Amino acid sequence: MKEQTAGTMEPASKVMVRRRRSEVDKFEVRRSELAEAALETLAELGYARTSLREIAQNSDFTHGVMHYYFTDKFDLICCSVQHYKSKCITRYDQVTDTATTREELLKGFLDKLGETLEIEPHLHRLWYDLRAQALFETAFRDDVIAIDQSLEDMMWRIVSRYAELGGTQPTVSSSAVYALVDGLFQKYLLKHLSGDKNAIRDLQENARQLLPAIV
Numbered sequence: 001m002k003e004q005t006a007g008t009m010e011p012a013s014k015v016m017v018r019r020r021r022s023e024v025d026k027f028e029v030r031r032s033e034l035a036e037a038a039l040e041t042l043a044e045l046g047y048a049r050t051s052l053r054e055i056a057q058n059s060d061f062t063h064g065v066m067h068y069y070f071t072d073k074f075d076l077i078c079c080s081v082q083h084y085k086s087k088c089i090t091r092y093d094q095v096t097d098t099a100t101t102r103e104e105l106l107k108g109f110l111d112k113l114g115e116t117l118e119i120e121p122h123l124h125r126l127w128y129d130l131r132a133q134a135l136f137e138t139a140f141r142d143d144v145i146a147i148d149q150s151l152e153d154m155m156w157r158i159v160s161r162y163a164e165l166g167g168t169q170p171t172v173s174s175s176a177v178y179a180l181v182d183g184l185f186q187k188y189l190l191k192h193l194s195g196d197k198n199a200i201r202d203l204q205e206n207a208r209q210l211l212p213a214i215v
Contacts, residue, residue, distance in 0.1 A: 031069050034061060035080040042080055043122040047129045052076065078143035081130050084123055085147050088116060089154045096157050102165045106211060109158055110204045113185070117192055117200050124189050152178035163215040172214050180210060 056063040070076040095108035134140040188203035
Protein backbone atom coordinates (compact mmCIF):
# COMPACT_ATOMS: atom_id res chain seq x y z
CA MET A 1 0.00 0.00 0.00
CA LYS A 2 1.47 3.35 -1.08
CA GLU A 3 1.89 6.04 1.49
CA GLN A 4 0.09 9.28 0.71
CA THR A 5 2.54 12.03 -0.17
CA ALA A 6 2.31 14.95 2.21
CA GLY A 7 0.61 17.99 0.70
CA THR A 8 -1.17 16.13 -2.11
CA MET A 9 -4.55 16.23 -0.39
CA GLU A 10 -6.33 19.60 -0.41
CA PRO A 11 -7.93 20.43 2.95
CA ALA A 12 -11.70 19.95 2.95
CA SER A 13 -12.20 23.54 4.10
CA LYS A 14 -10.44 24.88 1.00
CA VAL A 15 -12.48 22.62 -1.26
CA MET A 16 -15.69 23.92 0.32
CA VAL A 17 -14.58 27.56 -0.01
CA ARG A 18 -13.71 27.07 -3.66
CA ARG A 19 -17.02 25.31 -4.30
CA ARG A 20 -19.01 28.08 -2.63
CA ARG A 21 -17.09 30.70 -4.59
CA SER A 22 -17.88 28.87 -7.81
CA GLU A 23 -21.56 28.74 -6.89
CA VAL A 24 -21.59 32.46 -6.11
CA ASP A 25 -19.87 33.23 -9.43
CA LYS A 26 -22.41 31.15 -11.33
CA PHE A 27 -25.25 32.87 -9.49
CA GLU A 28 -23.90 36.31 -10.40
CA VAL A 29 -23.36 35.30 -14.03
CA ARG A 30 -26.95 34.11 -14.20
CA ARG A 31 -28.17 37.36 -12.63
CA SER A 32 -26.27 39.31 -15.29
CA GLU A 33 -27.78 37.20 -18.07
CA LEU A 34 -31.30 37.74 -16.74
CA ALA A 35 -30.66 41.44 -16.18
CA GLU A 36 -29.50 41.88 -19.76
CA ALA A 37 -32.50 39.93 -21.07
CA ALA A 38 -34.81 42.17 -19.06
CA LEU A 39 -33.29 45.43 -20.27
CA GLU A 40 -35.48 45.83 -23.33
CA THR A 41 -38.69 45.35 -21.35
CA LEU A 42 -37.49 47.66 -18.59
CA ALA A 43 -36.49 50.32 -21.10
CA GLU A 44 -39.82 50.07 -22.89
CA LEU A 45 -42.04 50.14 -19.81
CA GLY A 46 -39.99 52.32 -17.47
CA TYR A 47 -39.91 52.10 -13.69
CA ALA A 48 -43.55 52.79 -12.86
CA ARG A 49 -45.09 50.17 -15.16
CA THR A 50 -42.52 47.43 -14.51
CA SER A 51 -42.97 44.40 -12.27
CA LEU A 52 -41.16 41.07 -12.15
CA ARG A 53 -44.28 39.40 -13.49
CA GLU A 54 -44.49 41.85 -16.39
CA ILE A 55 -40.84 41.29 -17.23
CA ALA A 56 -41.29 37.52 -17.10
CA GLN A 57 -44.25 37.74 -19.46
CA ASN A 58 -42.11 39.64 -21.97
CA SER A 59 -39.13 37.29 -21.79
CA ASP A 60 -38.27 33.60 -21.92
CA PHE A 61 -38.05 33.33 -18.14
CA THR A 62 -40.70 32.42 -15.61
CA HIS A 63 -41.84 34.61 -12.76
CA GLY A 64 -40.39 32.04 -10.36
CA VAL A 65 -36.95 32.25 -11.95
CA MET A 66 -36.98 36.04 -11.68
CA HIS A 67 -37.91 35.84 -8.00
CA TYR A 68 -35.16 33.32 -7.33
CA TYR A 69 -32.40 35.57 -8.68
CA PHE A 70 -33.80 38.97 -7.69
CA THR A 71 -35.30 40.09 -4.41
CA ASP A 72 -37.75 42.48 -6.08
CA LYS A 73 -38.04 44.82 -9.03
CA PHE A 74 -35.68 47.31 -7.38
CA ASP A 75 -32.97 44.65 -7.34
CA LEU A 76 -33.57 43.71 -10.98
CA ILE A 77 -33.71 47.27 -12.28
CA CYS A 78 -30.51 48.26 -10.47
CA CYS A 79 -28.71 45.15 -11.69
CA SER A 80 -29.88 45.74 -15.27
CA VAL A 81 -28.81 49.38 -15.34
CA GLN A 82 -25.46 48.58 -13.70
CA HIS A 83 -24.87 45.89 -16.32
CA TYR A 84 -25.69 48.25 -19.19
CA LYS A 85 -23.70 51.20 -17.87
CA SER A 86 -20.62 49.04 -17.28
CA LYS A 87 -20.72 48.11 -20.99
CA CYS A 88 -21.00 51.81 -21.92
CA ILE A 89 -18.01 52.66 -19.75
CA THR A 90 -15.94 49.95 -21.45
CA ARG A 91 -16.63 51.51 -24.87
CA TYR A 92 -15.40 54.93 -23.79
CA ASP A 93 -12.40 53.50 -21.96
CA GLN A 94 -11.31 51.79 -25.18
CA VAL A 95 -11.20 55.20 -26.85
CA THR A 96 -9.27 56.71 -23.93
CA ASP A 97 -6.76 53.85 -23.86
CA THR A 98 -6.02 53.80 -27.60
CA ALA A 99 -5.99 57.51 -28.56
CA THR A 100 -2.53 58.94 -29.16
CA THR A 101 -3.49 62.55 -30.00
CA ARG A 102 -6.05 65.04 -28.75
CA GLU A 103 -7.81 65.02 -32.09
CA GLU A 104 -8.07 61.23 -32.08
CA LEU A 105 -9.44 61.18 -28.55
CA LEU A 106 -11.98 63.93 -29.23
CA LYS A 107 -13.19 62.24 -32.42
CA GLY A 108 -13.53 58.87 -30.70
CA PHE A 109 -15.41 60.41 -27.80
CA LEU A 110 -17.82 62.29 -30.07
CA ASP A 111 -18.40 59.21 -32.22
CA LYS A 112 -19.32 57.11 -29.18
CA LEU A 113 -21.52 59.89 -27.82
CA GLY A 114 -23.48 60.13 -31.06
CA GLU A 115 -23.62 56.38 -31.56
CA THR A 116 -25.07 55.60 -28.14
CA LEU A 117 -27.66 58.36 -28.42
CA GLU A 118 -28.73 57.07 -31.82
CA ILE A 119 -29.00 53.35 -31.11
CA GLU A 120 -29.75 53.14 -27.37
CA PRO A 121 -31.88 56.15 -26.36
CA HIS A 122 -34.44 53.96 -24.58
CA LEU A 123 -31.74 52.46 -22.35
CA HIS A 124 -30.44 55.89 -21.37
CA ARG A 125 -34.03 56.93 -20.70
CA LEU A 126 -34.26 54.04 -18.24
CA TRP A 127 -31.15 55.30 -16.43
CA TYR A 128 -32.54 58.80 -16.02
CA ASP A 129 -35.85 57.32 -14.87
CA LEU A 130 -34.01 55.29 -12.23
CA ARG A 131 -31.95 58.27 -11.11
CA ALA A 132 -35.07 60.41 -10.73
CA GLN A 133 -36.81 57.66 -8.73
CA ALA A 134 -33.82 57.54 -6.37
CA LEU A 135 -34.93 60.95 -5.10
CA PHE A 136 -38.03 59.22 -3.72
CA GLU A 137 -37.09 55.53 -3.33
CA THR A 138 -34.35 54.92 -0.79
CA ALA A 139 -33.94 51.38 -2.15
CA PHE A 140 -32.33 52.83 -5.29
CA ARG A 141 -30.00 55.39 -3.79
CA ASP A 142 -26.84 53.42 -3.05
CA ASP A 143 -26.87 51.78 -6.48
CA VAL A 144 -27.64 55.02 -8.29
CA ILE A 145 -24.86 56.86 -6.44
CA ALA A 146 -22.41 54.05 -7.32
CA ILE A 147 -23.40 54.09 -11.02
CA ASP A 148 -23.23 57.89 -11.10
CA GLN A 149 -19.74 57.81 -9.61
CA SER A 150 -18.54 55.24 -12.14
CA LEU A 151 -19.78 57.49 -14.97
CA GLU A 152 -18.09 60.51 -13.41
CA ASP A 153 -14.84 58.56 -13.13
CA MET A 154 -15.11 57.51 -16.77
CA MET A 155 -15.62 61.09 -17.90
CA TRP A 156 -12.69 62.25 -15.78
CA ARG A 157 -10.42 59.66 -17.43
CA ILE A 158 -11.36 61.12 -20.82
CA VAL A 159 -10.72 64.70 -19.71
CA SER A 160 -7.48 63.81 -17.92
CA ARG A 161 -6.16 61.98 -20.97
CA TYR A 162 -7.17 64.87 -23.22
CA ALA A 163 -5.27 67.25 -20.94
CA GLU A 164 -2.25 64.94 -20.81
CA LEU A 165 -2.06 64.70 -24.59
CA GLY A 166 -1.98 68.51 -24.77
CA GLY A 167 0.38 69.04 -21.87
CA THR A 168 -2.26 70.93 -19.85
CA GLN A 169 -4.44 70.45 -16.77
CA PRO A 170 -8.26 70.40 -16.41
CA THR A 171 -9.57 73.76 -15.19
CA VAL A 172 -12.64 72.36 -13.42
CA SER A 173 -13.33 69.52 -11.00
CA SER A 174 -14.35 65.98 -11.83
CA SER A 175 -17.88 66.63 -10.55
CA ALA A 176 -18.23 69.77 -12.67
CA VAL A 177 -17.06 67.96 -15.81
CA TYR A 178 -19.56 65.18 -15.28
CA ALA A 179 -22.42 67.58 -14.55
CA LEU A 180 -21.71 69.53 -17.73
CA VAL A 181 -21.48 66.52 -20.03
CA ASP A 182 -24.37 64.68 -18.39
CA GLY A 183 -26.54 67.78 -18.61
CA LEU A 184 -25.84 68.09 -22.32
CA PHE A 185 -26.54 64.43 -22.90
CA GLN A 186 -29.84 64.46 -21.04
CA LYS A 187 -30.95 67.62 -22.88
CA TYR A 188 -30.29 66.13 -26.31
CA LEU A 189 -31.65 62.72 -25.34
CA LEU A 190 -35.01 64.40 -24.75
CA LYS A 191 -34.73 66.23 -28.07
CA HIS A 192 -33.83 63.00 -29.88
CA LEU A 193 -36.74 61.11 -28.31
CA SER A 194 -38.99 64.02 -29.36
CA GLY A 195 -38.00 63.55 -32.98
CA ASP A 196 -35.39 66.31 -33.36
CA LYS A 197 -33.27 65.12 -36.28
CA ASN A 198 -30.45 67.50 -35.35
CA ALA A 199 -30.16 66.31 -31.74
CA ILE A 200 -27.17 64.01 -32.30
CA ARG A 201 -25.28 66.57 -34.38
CA ASP A 202 -25.99 69.34 -31.87
CA LEU A 203 -24.89 67.16 -28.94
CA GLN A 204 -21.60 66.37 -30.66
CA GLU A 205 -21.00 70.00 -31.58
CA ASN A 206 -21.61 71.22 -28.04
CA ALA A 207 -19.35 68.49 -26.63
CA ARG A 208 -16.70 69.43 -29.21
CA GLN A 209 -16.69 72.99 -27.89
CA LEU A 210 -16.87 71.96 -24.24
CA LEU A 211 -13.87 69.67 -23.95
CA PRO A 212 -11.20 72.15 -25.09
CA ALA A 213 -12.81 74.87 -22.95
CA ILE A 214 -12.38 72.94 -19.70
CA VAL A 215 -8.82 71.72 -20.32
